Every structure is written in structure tokens, then in C-alpha cells.
Amino acid sequence: MQNPNLTRRRMIAITATALGSTLASGARFARAQDAFRWHGSALGAQVSMEIYHHDRAEAERLARDCLLDVRRMEQQFSLYRPDSAICTLNRTGILVAPDPEMVALLKQSLIFSDLTGGAFDPTVQPLWRLYADHFASERPDPEGPSQDRLADVLTKVGRHGVQVGDDRIALTNRGAAITLNGIAQGFATDRVVEKLRKAGLTTTLVDMGEIRAIGSRPGGAAWRIGLADPDRPGAITERIDLIDRAVATTAGAGFRFDAAGRFTHLFDPRTGLSPSLYRTVSVVAPTATEADALSTAFSLMAVRQIQEIVASRPNVLVHMIDSEGALVACGA
Structure with a gap:
């Protein structure tokens, strides 16, 4: 299991410059002239919602309901909780009568694994254990x-060692383990958005x-999002506009096992190594699940391969900074 005191999967901040409010410790409900803003902590990160609703009490209720849903998902997907469903699966190799959301997320993970030729792979958790144990040794x-x-x-390691059915999930390789850290936050974001849309919200x-x-x-006007520079705290590499879309960013600098930064949380499942092709990869997509998974996979792929996938995915844009500091963009 990953050590929660080390890091979350991604420490690269995606700064929503439209929000502008200072985060408080724990959950906080702040009142604004036209918006209801909620800030707190979940999924190993600072999280927030900016809701425009004519009834502030209803907005607050929706925010709390969404947080309860996220807490429930944490109980399924979190490697930091020994009693979570994913930890049970990794420990025993099987889940009987799994939660439908666990099934849905694993199925999505395998779809993106196939799409990216295995660059996205939920079975890389044994590599994390290997490097964590190695660099924690004397x-x-x-x-x-x-x-x-x-x-x-x-x-x-290998996605073919995962069997996913509605009534059973199994890991067929001895010693196999999965991590959903490259997609779970996007999945949770989409679930929250679905709940808010069903409640009739149109500006959030x-x-x-x-x-x-x-x-x-x-x-x-579009929501203006600032993409944080992984090497310069507080600096923004560029700003992008969002309307009915999602963005996710991945960077090797999010966690490094060694001081030199040669071994990071981004593992190539084919070699077990951490390539340094890009300083940061941001993906804009219709859903946060897609943006999250693709930003992880693209960090391990050549530009030509990324371009081929982007050409097949409607409304997907990629903003990358390569290892030399040059901005590379793919998509319309």
C-alpha cells in the first residue's frame, strides 16, 4: 500500500483561477455575492466546488451530499485505507459482489489501457512497492x-491479469495489485458533476x-484555469478556458523516489522505469475520467502516438511541456 505520508499520486496543482478563495483547513462553506463556494479535503487532495444556485441552503445541501458520495468512493478506491475495497482486492486477490462503482471504474481503466496500448495500466502497484521499499532501505x-x-x-504487472465482472473481480497473477490513482479522482469528479446536473445546476x-x-x-464567459508549473511553486505555465469540459494534469515531479528525480510515480508498465519525456502533461476532455487517464498515459508516450489517439477522440486537447521546456500542443 502506498504510504499516505509520502504523497498523493499527483502533487501538481491545477489552479482554478476563477475561484480565488483561500483554502481553509478542513471543510469550509464560504458565502459569496452570487456563488456558493465549498472547500475541503478528499481523495488525498484539496477539493472545491463553486455552485451558482438561487437557493443557498439547497446549494449547501448539494455540496454536503456530494461530499458524502466522495467519502463513499474513497472507501472503495483509496490505497490509504486498509479496509477499502481496493486494499481488500490487493490483499486477497478477489472481490465478491463488488460495488457497482468499483466495477465501472475498473472497466473504464481497462478500456483506457487498451486505447493507449498498455501505457495506462492499473496493475502497476507492485512497481510502487518495489521502488518504495528500495529507496526506504538503508x-x-x-x-x-x-x-x-x-x-x-x-x-x-499487466492488465490481462485483471478479470472484471459484475459479480466478481479477480487478480490472476500471483502477487498482483492494482492502483486507481491515475483515474479515480477524475471518476469521482464526474460522479459529482452528474449529481449536480441532475439537480438542475447549469453553472458550476x-x-x-x-x-x-x-x-x-x-x-x-469561460472558466479560466491556470496550469501550475511543476518546477516553480506558485507559477503558472499557461491558462486555458473551460466550458462543459474537464482538465487533468500529470507530472513526474508530483512524486520522486530519489533526489535526482530519475524514479517517479509514473511507471512504464513495459519496462518498470520512469521516463522523463515531459515535465507536465495536461489533457482537456469531455469528462474528467478521460482527462485523468489520458494525462497519465500520455506522460509515457511519444508525441506521434499521442497525436494518433487525440485524432480519434472528439474534443480532446493536449498541452505538454517537454523535457527541454518547449510547449507541445495536440488536438483542434
């Missing part, structure tokens, strides 16, 4: 784990670690 080899240990762990910004907009800002 005088770890700066070159990383031995080739023999890496080769052994790679036998446990949801940030559950990934950001998704419902409609535009009051007056019709």
Missing part, C-alpha cells in the same frame, strides 16, 4: 532496484483533484 543503490528484482515484479466548477466545468461562468 543506503539504497541510486541506480534503483536490481534488474532481477525489477524483472520479477514485472511478471506481476468542480475540483476533485481534476477539474470539470458545468456550463460557463455567469454571463457566459
Whole structure:
């Protein structure tokens, strides 16, 4: 299991510059002239909602209901909770009568794994364990784990070792384990958005670690989102506009096992290594689930491969900063 004191999957902040409110410790309900803003903590990150609703009490109720849903999803997807469904699956290799949301998210994970040729792979958790144990040991080899240990762990990795059915989820490779940290925040964001849409909301910004907009800002302007620079705290690389779309950002700098930054939380499931193709990858997509999964996968893929996938996905845009600091954009 990942150590919650080390990091969450992504420490790169996606700053919603439209919000502008200072986060408080714990949950906080703030009142604004036209908006109801909620800030708190969930899914290992600071989260927020900006809701425009004529009834402030109803907006507050909706925010609390959404938070309850997110807490319930944490109980399914969190590697930080020993009693979560995912920890039970990793420990026993099987889940009987799994929660429908666990089934839905795993099925989505396997779809994106197939789409990206295995670059997105929920079974890379054994690689995290390998590197965490290696660099937590006394005088770890700066070159990383031995080739023999890496080769052994790679036998446990591979999406074909996951069987997902409505009544049963199983890991067929001995020692296999999954992580949903590359997609769960996007999935939770979409679930919250679905709930708010069903309640009739048409102007809302949801940030559950990934950001998704419902409609535009009051007056019709787009939500303006600032993408944080992973190497310069507080700096923004660029700003993008969102209307009825989502954005997610992934960067190796989100967590580094070693001081040199050669080994990060981004694992290539084919080699077990951490490529440094890009400083940061941001994906704009119709849903936060898609943006989240693709930003993870694209961090491990060549530009040509990314372009081929983007060409097949409606309304997907990619903003990347390569290892030399150059901005690369894909999509219309």
C-alpha cells in the first residue's frame, strides 16, 4: 500500500483561477455575492466546488451530499485505507459482489489501457512497492532496484491479469495489485458533476483533484484555469478556458523516489522505469475520467502516438511541456 505520508499520486496543482478563495483547513462553506463556494479535503487532495444556485441552503445541501458520495468512493478506491475495497482486492486477490462503482471504474481503466496500448495500466502497484521499499532501505543503490528484482515484479504487472465482472473481480497473477490513482479522482469528479446536473445546476466548477466545468461562468464567459508549473511553486505555465469540459494534469515531479528525480510515480508498465519525456502533461476532455487517464498515459508516450489517439477522440486537447521546456500542443 502506498504510504499516505509520502504523497498523493499527483502533487501538481491545477489552479482554478476563477475561484480565488483561500483554502481553509478542513471543510469550509464560504458565502459569496452570487456563488456558493465549498472547500475541503478528499481523495488525498484539496477539493472545491463553486455552485451558482438561487437557493443557498439547497446549494449547501448539494455540496454536503456530494461530499458524502466522495467519502463513499474513497472507501472503495483509496490505497490509504486498509479496509477499502481496493486494499481488500490487493490483499486477497478477489472481490465478491463488488460495488457497482468499483466495477465501472475498473472497466473504464481497462478500456483506457487498451486505447493507449498498455501505457495506462492499473496493475502497476507492485512497481510502487518495489521502488518504495528500495529507496526506504538503508543506503539504497541510486541506480534503483536490481534488474532481477525489477524483472520479477514485472511478471506481476499487466492488465490481462485483471478479470472484471459484475459479480466478481479477480487478480490472476500471483502477487498482483492494482492502483486507481491515475483515474479515480477524475471518476469521482464526474460522479459529482452528474449529481449536480441532475439537480438542475447549469453553472458550476468542480475540483476533485481534476477539474470539470458545468456550463460557463455567469454571463457566459469561460472558466479560466491556470496550469501550475511543476518546477516553480506558485507559477503558472499557461491558462486555458473551460466550458462543459474537464482538465487533468500529470507530472513526474508530483512524486520522486530519489533526489535526482530519475524514479517517479509514473511507471512504464513495459519496462518498470520512469521516463522523463515531459515535465507536465495536461489533457482537456469531455469528462474528467478521460482527462485523468489520458494525462497519465500520455506522460509515457511519444508525441506521434499521442497525436494518433487525440485524432480519434472528439474534443480532446493536449498541452505538454517537454523535457527541454518547449510547449507541445495536440488536438483542434
